[in-house]
Amino acid sequence: MEEIKRPAGVGKVFSRRRFLQVGVSGAGTVLGLSYIGLGLDFLQPPPLGAEPLQTVGKTADFPENMPKPVTYSGQGVKEGVYVVNLGQGNWLALDFHCTHLQCAVNWVAAVGKFMCPCHGGVYDIRGQVLSGPPPKALPRRVIKIIGDSVQVGGILA
Amino acid sequence: MINWLDERLHVRELTASLFEHPVSKRSNVLDYLGFATFYVFCSQAVTGILLATVYRPTASGAYDSIKQLQGEPVGAFVRSLHSWGANFMVVLLVLHLLRVFYEGAYKKPRELTWLLGSVLLIATLGLAFTGYLLPWDQEGYWATTVGTAMPSHIPWIGDYLVRLLRDGTQVTGATLTRFYSVHMLILPALLLLAFLPHFFFVLRQGMASGDELAKAQKRGKCVDGDSLPFWPDVAVRMILFVLLIGAALWLLAALYPKSLGAPADPLNKSQYVPEPAWYFFGVYQLLKYFPGKLDVLAMVVLPFAGGILLFALPWLDRNPARSVRKRPLALSLAGVLVAGMVFLTYQGMNSVPKALASAGVVVHPGFKENVEPIFQSKCITCHGTSGGYGLDNYTAVMKKNVVPGNPDQSKLIRKLEGSDKPQMPIGQPPLTSDQIQTIRNWIKDGAKNN
Ligand code: FES
Numbered sequence: 039m040e041e042i043k044r045p046a047g048v049g050k051v052f053s054r055r056r057f058l059q060v061g062v063s064g065a066g067t068v069l070g071l072s073y074i075g076l077g078l079d080f081l082q083p084p085p086l087g088a089e090p091l092q093t094v095g096k097t098a099d100f101p102e103n104m105p106k107p108v109t110y111s112g113q114g115v116k117e118g119v120y121v122v123n124l125g126q127g128n129w130l131a132l133d134f135h136c137t138h139l140q141c142a143v144n145w146v147a148a149v150g151k152f153m154c155p156c157h158g159g160v161y162d163i164r165g166q167v168l169s170g171p172p173p174k175a176l177p178r179r180v181i182k183i184i185g186d187s188v189q190v191g192g193i194l195a
Numbered sequence: 196m197i198n199w200l201d202e203r204l205h206v207r208e209l210t211a212s213l214f215e216h217p218v219s220k221r222s223n224v225l226d227y228l229g230f231a232t233f234y235v236f237c238s239q240a241v242t243g244i245l246l247a248t249v250y251r252p253t254a255s256g257a258y259d260s261i262k263q264l265q266g267e268p269v270g271a272f273v274r275s276l277h278s279w280g281a282n283f284m285v286v287l288l289v290l291h292l293l294r295v296f297y298e299g300a301y302k303k304p305r306e307l308t309w310l311l312g313s314v315l316l317i318a319t320l321g322l323a324f325t326g327y328l329l330p331w332d333q334e335g336y337w338a339t340t341v342g343t344a345m346p347s348h349i350p351w352i353g354d355y356l357v358r359l360l361r362d363g364t365q366v367t368g369a370t371l372t373r374f375y376s377v378h379m380l381i382l383p384a385l386l387l388l389a390f391l392p393h394f395f396f397v398l399r400q401g402m403a404s405g406d407e408l409a410k411a412q413k414r415g416k417c418v419d420g421d422s423l424p425f426w427p428d429v430a431v432r433m434i435l436f437v438l439l440i441g442a443a444l445w446l447l448a449a450l451y452p453k454s455l456g457a458p459a460d461p462l463n464k465s466q467y468v469p470e471p472a473w474y475f476f477g478v479y480q481l482l483k484y485f486p487g488k489l490d491v492l493a494m495v496v497l498p499f500a501g502g503i504l505l506f507a508l509p510w511l512d513r514n515p516a517r518s519v520r521k522r523p524l525a526l527s528l529a530g531v532l533v534a535g536m537v538f539l540t541y542q543g544m545n546s547v548p549k550a551l552a553s554a555g556v557v558v559h560p561g562f563k564e565n566v567e568p569i570f571q572s573k574c575i576t577c578h579g580t581s582g583g584y585g586l587d588n589y590t591a592v593m594k595k596n597v598v599p600g601n602p603d604q605s606k607l608i609r610k611l612e613g614s615d616k617p618q619m620p621i622g623q624p625p626l627t628s629d630q631i632q633t634i635r636n637w638i639k640d641g642a643k644n645n
Contacts, residue, residue: 081373083358114254114368115461133364137347139479140340142463148617155623156468158577170577171483173348173490177364193364 087180089192094121097186103163105145105152107134110179110190118142119179119190120152122163131181131190132165138172152176213398217412217422218429222404227436228291229397234437235284236386238444239322242277243379250329252375254368257331258458265455276444278453281323283444285474288319296508296529299517300403306509308400311393313505318386320474325378327472328371336459337469339374340366345478348494366461403517466623476543477536556629560637561645562589569630573620589644599642602635 094108100123109116118134132152136143141156151168152161160168165176180191200206249270251260264270292312295301301309328339343366346356362369401409408418423429457465471479481493504511512525519526557565570578570586578586585591596606609615611631618625625631 081359081362083355083362086358086364109462112365112367112461113363114371115365115459117365117367118462135340135344135365137344139482140337140344140469142466144623146617146621149621153621155466155620 084192087192087194089180091180091182091189091191093187094119094190095188097123097183097188100188103150104147105132105163107145108190120145120176121181121188121190124163127183129181129183129188130164131179133177133179133193135177136172137167137174137176138170143176214426214430216401216425217405217408217418218402218425219404219408220421220423222402222429224432224436225290225294226402226404227433228287228294230433231437231440232284232287232291233390233394234440235280235287235444236390238441239277239280239284240383242273242280245273246277247379252329252372254331254371254459257329257371258455261330261332261455271452272448275448275451275453279444279448279451281326283440284319285323287440288316292316293533295403297519297526298403299519299522301509302512302515302517303509305396305400305403308393308396309509310506311389311396314389315386315393316505318382318389322378322382322386323474324472325374325382328366328374329378330455331371331459332456333459333465333467334456336366336461337463337467338472338475339370341469341471341479342475343370345475345482345494348482348490350491350495473540473544477539480539480543556632556636558636559640560633562637562643563645565633566637569626569634573623573626577620593642597638597642600639602638605638608635608638 089110089112092110094110095106100106100121102123102125105120105122108119108121110119111117120130120132120134122130122132124130134142136154136156136159138154138157138159141154143152143154143159143161145151146153150163152163152165154160154170154172157171159170159172161172161176162168165178167173167175178194180194182189182191197206246264249260249264251257261274264274295309295312324339324342327342328335343357343360346360347353349356358364360370360373361367362373405422408422411418411421457467460467463469478493478498481497482490485493514522514525516522560566567589570592574586578584584594584596592607596610598604602608606615608631610619611626611634612618613625620626
C-alpha cells in the first residue's frame with residue numbers, strides 16, 4: 039500500500055495550527071481577565087467601620103436615654119448621627135437615615151421614640167423598628183468612650 | 196474627492212451598501228425612532244463634553260461650578276439641553292423598543308440586534324441615574340440616596356451592593372467622583388461598544404419592514420412599485436424627522452430651562468422629603484405595595500424577571516409570525532406590562548406629597564378645597580389607612596376628635612395647637628397658625644363635607 043503524504047501536522051489530534059489558535063485566544067483571555075480583576079479590586083468600597091474615629095462631645099453632654107444628634111465629617115459631607123447614652127456605660131451611635139426610603143428620622147422626646155416624618159416609620163431608642171414601613175433597624179456606627187470624650191466612627195453592618 | 200478615496204479604500208462599495216437599497220413603502224416615521232435616539236445621543240455627547248469643561252466633580256466644588264454656569268445664558272441653555280436630552284433619550288428609546296416589539300422585528304434573524312438594544316437601554320438608564328447626582332443639589336443628592344439604597348432590599352449581597360455603588364456607606368464626595376467617572380467614561384464606552392454592532396447589524400440585515408421586499412427581489416420581481424430608494428427619498432424623511440425632534444428639544448430646553456435647587460444638605464435641615472427621579476417612581480411605588488418582607492418580590496424577583504424577559508425575548512417568544520394578528524398572546528401580555536408600568540409610575544408621581552401653597556387664612560373653608568390638602572400633605576403618612584385615627588377621608592376624620600361648630604372642644608385642634616400633648620404632627624414642625632385657623636374656621640362652620 040502506498041502511503042499518503044500529508045503536510046506536517048494535518049490529521050494529528052492537536053495540530054500546530056490548533057495549538058497556535060489556542061495560544062492566541064488564551065493570551066487574550068489572560069490579558070482581559072487581569073484587567074477585569076484589577077478593576078473589580080480597585081472599585082471595592084472601603085471596609086465597614088473603617089472610617090477614623092472623631093470626637094463628637096464629652097460624656098456629660100449626653101444625658102441618659104436622651105438621644106442627641108451630632109455630625110460626623112465624612113468625605114466632603116456632614117453625616118447625621120444620633121448618640122444614645124443607655125446608661126451603665128452602654129452607648130449607641132445610630133445613623134439617622136430611615137431604612138425605608140432614607141428620610142432623616144427625628145428623636146421625639148415626648149414619646150421616647152425615633153419617628154420618620156415621611157411615611158410614619160417608628161423606631162425605639164435602640165433603633166429597632168416598632169412600626170411602619172422600614173424593613174430593618176437603623177444602622178449602627180462605631181462608638182468609643184475614651185476618658186470622657188465620646189468618639190464616633192464608621193457604619194457597622 | 197470621492198474618486199480619490201475610492202481608489203484607496205473602496206468607499207463606493209461601502210456607501211452603496213449604506214445608501215442604495217430600496218425601502219418598503221410600508222415603512223413609516225416610527226421606523227426612524229432609532230435614528231432619532233442616535234441623534235439625541237450625539238446631542239448629549241456634545242453638550243456633555245461642553246459641561247465637562249467647566250464642571251468640578253467634588254463635593255465642595257460641584258454645586259458652585261454649576262451655579263456659576265447657570266449665571267451665563269449660554270451655559271444655562273447647554274445644561275438645560277443636556278437635562279432635557281436625557282428625558283428625550285429615555286422616551287425615544289422606549290418608543291423605539293415598543294415599535295420593534297410591535298413589528299416583531301426582534302425575531303430571527305435579528306435576535307442579536309435586540310440583545311444589544313437591551314444593553315443600550317440599560318446603559319441609558321444608568322446614564323440618567325448617575326447624571327442626576329452630579330449637580331450636587333438637594334434633588335439629586337436625595338434621589339441618589341434613595342436610589343442607591345434600593346438594592347439593600349436584596350438579601351445577602353444587598354448591603355454590599357449599596358456600598359459598592361456609593362463607594363462607602365453613605366452618599367459622600369467619594370460617591371460623586373464614582374458617579375462622575377461612570378457617567379463620563381464607563382457608560383458612554385459601553386453605549387458605543389453596544390451601539391456599533393447594533394447599527395452594523397441593521398445595515399447588514401436591513402429593516403424588518405424590508406424583508407418582504409428583499410424576498411421579492413430575490414425571486415427576480417421588480418419592486419420599484421412598492422418601494423422608495425433609501426437615498427435620497429427616505430434619507431430626507433429621516434433627517435426631517437430628526438430636525439423636528441431637535442427643534443422640540445431646543446424649544447423645550449429654552450422654554451422650560453432646567454433650574455438648580457438648593458445645594459445638597461446631607462443633614463437635611465430643611466426636612467426635604469427625598470424622592471427618586473421620575474423613572475424610578477414605578478419601583479418606588481412597587482415597594483409600597485410590597486411592604487415588609489415581601490420587598491424581596493419588588494426588588495429582586497420582579498426586576499430580575501423583567502431583565503430576563505427583556506434580554507431573552509427573542510428566545511422566549513418562539514412564535515415565528517410577525518404580523519400583529521398572529522401574535523395575540525405576546526401583544527396582549529406586552530400591553531398589560533406597559534399599562535402596568537405606566538400606572539405604577541403615575542401612581543408613584545401622584546403619591547409624592549406636594550408642597551402646600553400658603554393660602555393664608557381661609558374664612559369659610561371647604562373641606563375638599565382647603566382642609567383636606569393640609570391633612571394630605573402633613574398627616575396621612577401616619578394617620579392613613581393603617582388603622583387608628585385616620586385623616587385620609589371625611590368619614591374617618593369625623594369618627595372622633597371633631598365637634599362640629601366647636602373648635603375648642605375638638606381634640607383635633609388641641610392636638611394641633613399642642614394644648615393636648617404630644618403636639619401633632621409628632622416629630623415635625625407644627626402646622627402654621629394660618630393652617631390651624633383655617634381648620635378652626637371649617638369646624639366653626641359645622642365641619643361639613645363641602
Ligand atoms: S422613609 Fe422613613 S418611613 Fe419611609
